[in-house]
Amino acid sequence: EAQVTQNPRYLITVTGKKLTVTCSQNMNHEYMSWYRQDPGLGLRQIYYSMNVEVTDKGDVPEGYKVSRKEKRNFPLILESPSPNQTSLYFCASSLSAGTGWEPQHFGDGTRLSIL
Amino acid sequence: AQKVTQAQTEISVVEKEDVTLDCVYETRDTTYYLFWYKQPPSGELVFLIRRNSFDEQNEISGRYSWNFQKSTSSFNFTITASQVVDSAVYFCALSEVRGGGADGLTFGKGTHLIIQP
Numbered sequence: 001e002a003q004v005t006q007n008p009r010y011l012i013t014v015t016g017k018k019l020t021v022t023c024s025q026n027m028n029h030e031y032m033s034w035y036r037q038d039p040g041l042g043l044r045q046i047y048y049s050m051n052v053e054v055t056d057k058g059d060v061p062e063g064y065k066v067s068r069k070e071k072r073n074f075p076l077i078l079e080s081p082s083p084n085q086t087s088l089y090f091c092a093s094s095l096s097a098g099t100g101w102e103p104q105h106f107g108d109g110t111r112l113s114i115l
Numbered sequence: 116a117q118k119v120t121q122a123q124t125e126i127s128v129v130e131k132e133d134v135t136l137d138c139v140y141e142t143r144d145t146t147y148y149l150f151w152y153k154q155p156p157s158g159e160l161v162f163l164i165r166r167n168s169f170d171e172q173n174e175i176s177g178r179y180s181w182n183f184q185k186s187t188s189s190f191n192f193t194i195t196a197s198q199v200v201d202s203a204v205y206f207c208a209l210s211e212v213r214g215g216g217a218d219g220l221t222f223g224k225g226t227h228l229i230i231q232p
Binding site: 058104 | 220
């Protein structure tokens with residue numbers, strides 16, 4: 001089954017404690033991205049990757065890091081989480097970048113709470 | 116810069132009524148793509164439709180229909196004979212081709228649709 005898998009689904013942690021949210025897709029997609037969803041703001045893109053070892057900032061990259069060492073994985077790293085990063089996070093992938101023809105497939109979301 | 120506006124924060128209707136969700140977008144590109152996603156209470160994002168900027172034909176899928184009008188930069192979504200299961204947050208989104216070729220989605224803030232039995 002084609003899917004985007006995020007882990008964990010829920011996490012409560014404390015300020016400053018490094019965390020990683022994993023994202024994996026089994027569709028051999030080139031393009032992957034991370035979004036955060038906040039009440040009243042919709043979804044905003046954090047980072048995206050057009051292919052292995054190619055990453056770039058989205059609209060709200062501050063406080064986040066990503067890596068793309070393998071095609072299937074695109075982890076989101078919070079080196080020193082802060083309460084303003086409490087949010088619902090979505091990973092997405094699509095076949096290729098630059099066309100828009102392929103809809104992005106979204107994971108089920110990760111709800112992070114930073115105390 | 117691109118922008119998507121969903122002016123209706125929340126809509127509440129009684130089951131079986133028709134309801135239209137508005138979406139207005141801004142872009143300087145001539146080539147772009149528009150999407151609607153549904154987010155049910157369980158939280159996942161469900162893709163509903165994609166439309167490219169060169170195709171202004173309206174589309175109907177069962178009880179769902181979409182009206183794309185470039186002249187007014189709108190891409191509205193209508194649910195006919197609404198059902199309780201349609202209750203969700205609906206997002207309109209725009210995709211441009213950026214300088215590097217990547218097409219991130221710019222989302223509207225969403226419309227919370229409540230269908231009352």
